Amino acid sequence: MTEEMKQNLEVKSFEVGDVVTGKVTKVEDKHVLVDIGFKVEGIVPISELSSLHIDKAGDVVQVDDELTLKVIKVEEDEIVLSKRAVDAEKAWEELEKKFEIGEVFEAEVKDVVKGGLVVDIGVRGFIPASLVERHFVEDFSDYKGRTLPLKVVELDREKNRVILSHRAVLDDEIAKKKQQTLNSLEVGQVLEGTVQRIADFGVFVDIGGIDGLVHISQLSHQHVEKPSDVVEEGQKVKVKVIGLDKENERISLSIKETLPGPWDLIDFKPGDIVEGTVKRLVNFGAFVEVAPKVEGLVHISQISNRHIATPHEVLKEGEKVKAKILDINKENQRISLSIKELLDEDPKENLKAYQQTEEPFRFSLGDVIGDKLKKLK
Structure with missing residues (x-):
């Protein structure tokens, strides 16, 4: 460095508050020396290097790093600088913008x-x-x-x-995902979800950032006493959307409708003999449960070999009976049954039916003298 340059540097002055740039010339444990064009090198104490506590200055800066610094103290042969002050001022401006938007x-x-x-x-x-x-x-x-x-x-x-x-x-990501899911939902969709919460009346299932309710009646084809008997929290389940109110974010779901129904599980065909329980008696016949949640109809004409006015004459609710399948239509969930056809095939049952049908043998006056009366005429 020429003498003229030295003289120019010596006359260069700084004031507290000035922002300067300089190059790191030396890194000590507790301070850093920086060339800022002053007659002496500026010093940056370790406390002025970062807004956080640091153990060594070398953790923050290295030799030859270019730094922007603020003058915080000026003496004839010493100038103290701060990196923290410059960083803080810039940071506050940026943070205020970030906070605002x-x-x-x-x-x-x-x-x-x-x-x-x-x-x-x-x-x-x-x-x-x-x-x-x-x-x-x-x-x-x-x-x-x-x-x-x-x-x-x-x-x-x-x-x-x-x-x-x-x-x-x-939270923002979940809210965004929730809205996307809500917008894409349609009644009839089948989705995979996770059981989030179990209540007495049903379970809440997360289907992508938003929960839908599976009412207890929609958990299974069988009767459910408690939802916890069927599912547990954290369980992955398939659900079908059966109700949707996007405005109020209410979603009704069904697990039952994604499962094989009682009619899907039966393997009957016409001619099969089945045993069941009489569930209901109506004027035109009897409904017999031949499999869980599967009922067939025995028309009144197919109940007995004798004429009956109502099914109650022969059957009672809760009674176990055998019947023959006459016809089956899974699509429409209908089974036609006959008890009478099994009676036709069983002589003992025929005799029993005959005995129940025949009236006791009785005489009447007409039976005895009917012919004589005709002759007198």
Whole structure:
């Protein structure tokens, strides 16, 4: 360096508050020396390197790094600079913009402290434990060094307070996914979901960021006493959308309608002999349950070999009977049965039916003298 250059540097002056640029010439444990064109090198104490606590200056800067610094003290043979002050001022301007528009940005977790996480974003940012995840986290130790997407939820420049949230980002993602799912739903769709919560009246199933209700009556083709008898929380289930109110975000689902029905499980054909239970008696016949939730009709004409006025003359509800399948239509869920045809094939039953049908032998006056009366005429 020429003498003229030295003289120019010596006359160059700085004032507190000035922002200067310089190159790092030396890194010590507790401070950094920077060439800013002053007669002596500027010094940046370790406390002025970062908004966070650091153990060694070398953790933040290296020799030959170009730094933008703020003058915080000027003496004849010493000038003290701050990187933290410049970073903070810039950071506050950016944070205020991010806070205003709800911008999502990323930051690395620098430290895990009591009550949450700390990040360096030009200023010290704090993520309370309750704002880290949507679920409870017992141990945050493995979060150090992780980069998280964050949103500013509270900002107070006077108190140097910056509260950030990772949970808010997750909540926004869930809300967006929920709306997308809601928009795509249609009655009749079959989806896979996860049982989230079980209540007395049914279960709530997550079908993609939004929950739908499976009423207890839609859990199974069989009668269900308690939903917990059929499903458990966390279980993956197939559901069918049977009701949809997008405006009020109400979704009715059915597990039952995704399962094979009672009629899908039967394997009967005309001519088969089945045993069942008389469930209902009506004027025109009897309904007999021949498989769980599958009933067939025995028309009154197919109940007995003798004429009967009502099915009640021969059958009673709850009675076990055998019947022959005359016809079956799975599509329309209809089975025609006959008890009479089994009676025709069983001589003993025929005799029993005959005995029940024939009147006791009786004489009448007409039977005895009928012919004589005709002759007298």
